[in-house]
Amino acid sequence: MSLTETIYNNSPVFLQNLYISAFGYVWNKKRFGGIFKHEHAAAKERENFTTAQWQHYQQQLLQKLLVHAYDTVPYYKKTFNERGLSRQQLNHMDLQQVSMLPVLSKDDLRKYGKTTLLSSVREKGGYFLSSSGSTGTPVSILYSPAMHQRWFGIYESRIRNWAGVSSFTPRGMIGGRRVITAAEGKAPFYRYNAVEKQVYFSAYHINAANTANYVKGIRKYGVQYMTGYAMSNFFLARFIQENNLEVPALKAVITSSEILTPEMRQLFQRVYNCKTYDSWGSVEACGIVSECEHGKLHLSPDSAIIEILDDDLQPVPAGVAGDVYCTGLLNFDQPLIRYKIGDRMVWSDERCACGREMPVIKEIVGRTEDVVIGKDGREMVRFHSVFYGIDKIKAAQVIQERVDEITVKIVAETKLSKEEENQVRQRVISQLGEMTIHIEYPASIPLTSNGKFQAVISKVKRKQLVDVQ
Template sequence: MSYWQQKIYPALPVPLQHAAVSAYGWKWMKRRFGGIYEAEYIKFRNRETFTADQWESYQTCELRKILLHAWDTVLYYQQTLKNSGISRNRLEKFELSDLRLLPMLSKETLRKEGTKSLLSFKPEAHGSFFSSSGSTGTPTQICYSHAFHQRLSAAYEARVRNWGGVNRFTPRAMVGGRRVLSEGVAKAPFGRYNYFEKQLYLSAYHISRNTAQEYLKQIVHYKSEYMVGYAMSHFFLARFIDELNLEAPPMKSMLTSSEKLTPDMRGLFNKVYGCKTFDGWSGVENCGLISETENEELLVSPDVGILEVIKSDGEPAQPGEIGELVCTGLLNFDQPLIRYKIGDQVRLRKDQTTRCGRSMPVIEEIIGRVEDVVIGKDGRELVRFHGIFINLTTVQQAQVVQESLNDFVVNVVPSGKLSESDKLSMASRMKSQLGEINIEFKVFSNLPLGPGGKFKSVVSKIQRISATK
C-alpha cells in the first residue's frame, strides 16, 4: 500500500476524498480506454458472429502466437517446454488438441515466479503489477501492460456490459474490495464517487441493517442505473433493503462476479431492483472469460483464453460433467499463462447449442473454487456445501469452517436468536453428506470479510488430496 493510500487519503475530508477518487478514476479511465481500446472493441464485437470452424482457426493461430512468444522471450517456458520435449518447430504447427502435451502451471509457481522467470524480456509498454485478493491462500502478482489492459477492457465492454444491456458510459454503483473509507470509519457516506466514470464505489465492509438506508441514499443521489461487483455483498445489501421495506430505484441490470451466484440471489435482485442478473467469471489473472448473455446463457469467450475443463482423473470433462478450469490466456504477452490451474470449477452444459446463435462453449454452472470445497473422510469433494443454510428462519448469515476430516465449526449471524431447530437442521444436513462428524456452533454479530472484501461461506483448512498422487 502506498504512502498516499496509508497516510494522505485517509486524512482528507470526504469532499476531497471524492475528488481524489475522481482523479484516480480519470487516470484509470485513460489507461483502460485509450490506445488500442476502440479498435479491439470492434474486433471483439465482430468475432461474436464466428462459426465453430472460424473459432477453431482463430484459437489455433493465437495459441501458436502466444506459445512462440513464450518460447522466444520467457525463461520459464524456454525451460519447461524443452524439458517436455517440445521444439520451436513443433510449436509452429501446434494444434488445440496438442495442449494436453504441455505441463500445467500451478498457482504456487505463479506466485513464486510471476515477477521473475514468468515475465517476458520483451515486454509491451507501461507494465505494472496487480495483486489477487489472496482469497485462495495463494496471492499472485499479475503483470498488466497498457495494451493488455485495453484488450481486456474491450472484451469486458463487449461481452459483459453490452450483453447486460449497459455500456461504460452508463452510471453505476459498484461494490468491490477497495477500501474507499478511512480505517475505522463507520459513518455515512459509505461510498465515494468517481465523477469521470459516473461510478459510485460502495464499501464492501460496512453493509448492515443500520447502514442500508445510507447506501440507498447514495445510489439514488448519484442516479446509478446498474449495479456491479461482488455477488454476496450486493446480496446482503439487497436483503437489508428488502427487510426494511425500503424502495430502491429500478436498475437496468445487476452484473455479479467473484462469488457463487444462486437462484435466491437472482430472485432477490429482481425483487429489489426489478432487473435481470448477469453472472460472470474471470479473476485477476484474466486468462479467460465466462459471461452471461441476454438469453441467460453462460458462454466462454474463446478470444480471451482457451479454457480446458479437466476432471479429477485428468481427463477432459464431457458435456454435463464438472471439471476444473485450466486456462491459456491469449491477451497477456508480458506474463503468458499457459495451462494455468486457476482453481475454479464449472459444469459444462449437456446441450452445447446456444439459444442466441453464438458459436461459443456453454457453461451450465460456475461452481466455485477448488480450495473452498468440503473434503469427506472418503476423499469426496463436496461443492455447493453452503446449501445447508437454505430455508432456515433464524440464520441471517453463516459460514462452515472445516478444521479436519472430523471437526467442523459453523459460524452464524442469527436473525434474532438462533433456534435449536435450525441448529438441528444444519447438523442433520451436514451429517447426511459427511457421516458422523463433530460440529461446533458459534454465534457472531457479524462475520469478517476475507482478503479483498470477499465473503467465503465455506472454508476448508485441510489439504486437498490430488487424484494424480
C-alpha cells in the same frame, strides 16, 4: 500503510471523492485509452464467428503465443525442452495437441511470476496487479496498457454490453476496495468516482441501520446498474427489502467473484426490477465467461483456450464438473499456459438461442463461503484483504466462533512476526469492529468433504432469516 493511504484516510469526504476521481481518471486512461475502441469493435465483430472460424482464430494465436514463449520466456524454454517440444512443433501445434503442454500451477506463478515467467520482449508501460488471493496467497500479473485494453475490449462487449449497459453508464460497485477504513464508519458509506460515474459502496458496512444511506447514494448519483461481489450485493438487496425501502428500477445487476444462486436472482428482480447477469473472470486475465440475453453462460474463445479436466488431466464430459485450466491469449508479456486457476466449471452440450457459436458453460462451481456476522448485524464473506501484502502466507482461513470471537488459521513459510500478527488483527477489527481474535498456525488447512478449500467458516447464524423464494 503508505503515505497516500494515510492522507486519504485523514481527508474529508469531498477530498476523498476527488482522490478517487483522480484515481479513476488514471485507470480510465489505462483501460479505455489507446487501442480500446478498436479492440471493442473487433470483439463485437468476432461474436458472429462460426465454430470453424473460432477454432482457426484460437489456433493461430496459440501457435504465436507458444513460439513467443519458447523464444523469450525462460520458464517455458526450460519446461518445453524438458517435455521434448521443439520450436517447430510449437509453431505447428493444433488445438487437439494442447494436452502435450506442461501445466502451470498457482504456486509456480507466485514463485516465478516476476522473474523467469516474464518475456524478455515486452510491451511498453507494464505494471503488476494482484489477485484477491481468497486463500491468503495472491498472485501478481503483469499488464501492459495495450493488453489491458484488449482485455477490456472483450469485457465491455461480452459482459456489460450483453447486459444492456456500458462502462460509461452510471453504476454502483460493491467490491473489496476499502473506501472507508474504520469499522464503525460514518455516513456516507460510499465514495464517488466522477470520471466513470461510479459510486463505490463499502462492502464492509452493510447492515440494517446503514441501508437507507446506501439507497440515498443510489438515488443521488442516478445509479443505473449494480455490479461487484454477488454476496455483498445480495446482502444489500436483502436489507433494502427487509427495511421496506424503495429504489429506482435498474437496468441490470452484474455479479462476479462468487456463486450466484437462483434466490439471489429472484431477490434482485424484486428489489431492483431487473435481470441479473452472471460473469466469470480474474485478474489473471486468462478467460471470460458471461451471460447472454437468453440466460446462457458463454466462454469468450478470444480471451483464452479453456480446458475442464479431471484429476488425471483428462477432459470431462458435458455435465460433469472439473478443474479449469486456462491458456490466456491476450498477455504475451507473462504467458499463462495451461494455468490451473483454482476454479471449477461444467460444460454444456446445448446450443444457445442467441445464435452465437461460442461454447456454453452449464455452471460455474464457485466457492461457497459462510457468512460472518458482526455485532451490529453487518454481513460479509470476503476477508482476503486481511492477508494482503504478507507474502509468507501460503493459505489462511477465518473462522467465526461467536459474534465477538474470530479464529484465524494461517499456513505460512515461517511464523508471522508480532507486527504482522497485529496487522492481521487490526484488519479484522477494521472490518468487523472490536472482538477477540486468535491466530493459529496449523501445518495445513483441511479441505471440505467434496475437496474444496473453504476460506471462511461461521458458527454464528443470522438472527433474522428472510424467505427470498
